Amino acid sequence: MSERVQSYLRLVRLDKPIGILLLLWPTLSALWLASHGKPDWHLVLIFSLGTVLMRSAGCAVNDVADQDFDRHVKRTADRELTSGRVSTREALVVASGLAVLAFFLILPLNALTKWLSVAAVLIAASYPYFKRFFALPQAYLGIAFGFGIPMAYAAVQETVPPAAWLLLLANVFWALAYDTEYAMVDRDDDLRIGLRTSAITFGRFDVAAVMLCYAISLCIVFAVGWHEGLRAWFAVGMAVAVALALYHYSLIRRRDRAGCFTAFLNNNWLGAAVFAGIALDFALRR
Numbered sequence: 001m002s003e004r005v006q007s008y009l010r011l012v013r014l015d016k017p018i019g020i021l022l023l024l025w026p027t028l029s030a031l032w033l034a035s036h037g038k039p040d041w042h043l044v045l046i047f048s049l050g051t052v053l054m055r056s057a058g059c060a061v062n063d064v065a066d067q068d069f070d071r072h073v074k075r076t077a078d079r080e081l082t083s084g085r086v087s088t089r090e091a092l093v094v095a096s097g098l099a100v101l102a103f104f105l106i107l108p109l110n111a112l113t114k115w116l117s118v119a120a121v122l123i124a125a126s127y128p129y130f131k132r133f134f135a136l137p138q139a140y141l142g143i144a145f146g147f148g149i150p151m152a153y154a155a156v157q158e159t160v161p162p163a164a165w166l167l168l169l170a171n172v173f174w175a176l177a178y179d180t181e182y183a184m185v186d187r188d189d190d191l192r193i194g195l196r197t198s199a200i201t202f203g204r205f206d207v208a209a210v211m212l213c214y215a216i217s218l219c220i221v222f223a224v225g226w227h228e229g230l231r232a233w234f235a236v237g238m239a240v241a242v243a244l245a246l247y248h249y250s251l252i253r254r255r256d257r258a259g260c261f262t263a264f265l266n267n268n269w270l271g272a273a274v275f276a277g278i279a280l281d282f283a284l285r286r
Contacts, residue, residue: 063079163227225281237273
């Protein structure tokens with residue numbers, strides 16, 4: 001039983017929380033901006049737990065969709081489905097159970113948030129199949145990973161203002177940056193088995209494209225925050241995020257697997273810096 005539980009935990013990547021954090025930081029940033037720094041703590045709890053549950057469900061669905069490809073990729077060849085430790089049926093049951101739990105979480109929220117959650121589930125479930133034909137599936141991932149942003153605004157303001165959609169756009173460019181770094185790790189395998197990724201599409205301009213995506217994403221976030229009246233501490237947080245993005249350049253410019261994967265993981269701190277700047281600026285206002 002212990003081995004079975006561990007297999008399920010690995011299936012939903014609870015042993016690798018980086019994906020949860022990449023969803024959580026933009027969602028929390030949106031909650032703080034939508035509520036002008038004073039979010040209801042029940043909303044913080046709902047969105048935090050919902051992020052964990054939906055990311056976990058998404059991992060299980062992704063592995064079901066990708067199992068025939070994963071066995072041909074070095075990094076994924078020993079995943080629970082490809083190794084046979086978990087069956088396809090078990091993975092779908094786990095994903096469905098987690099999605100149901102996430103739905104129960106949002107029952108106290110308004111109708112707009114519920115409708116947006118339906119769209120979020122459909123986008124997340126369809127993402128794995130975009131790698132079959134879409135040249136930049138990482139952009140679609142950015143929508144899936146960022147849909148907590150309009151949901152957060154809807155939960156707080158009962159509407160989704162332009163600022164929310166701009167932040168979602170910023171998240172698309174951020175996801176393009178960090179998931180291209182991730183795709184650079186598997187580029188040789190993906191080329192061999194015929195998957196489409198941004199690392200392949202960008203080709204020899206991959207490093208430049210990553211840095212451009214960071215620049216666009218951070219500029220959009222800065223513009224939204226400044227428009228909302230954030231100033232000194234927000235600027236400090238954004239400066240730290242810029243410094244981290246520049247550090248990523250030093251990690252990926254040689255295109256070696258270890259450096260690219262380290263850069264991908266380091267995006268947790270970039271997202272945390274942006275959120276910290278937003279939260280501190282609201283908290284320390286006079």
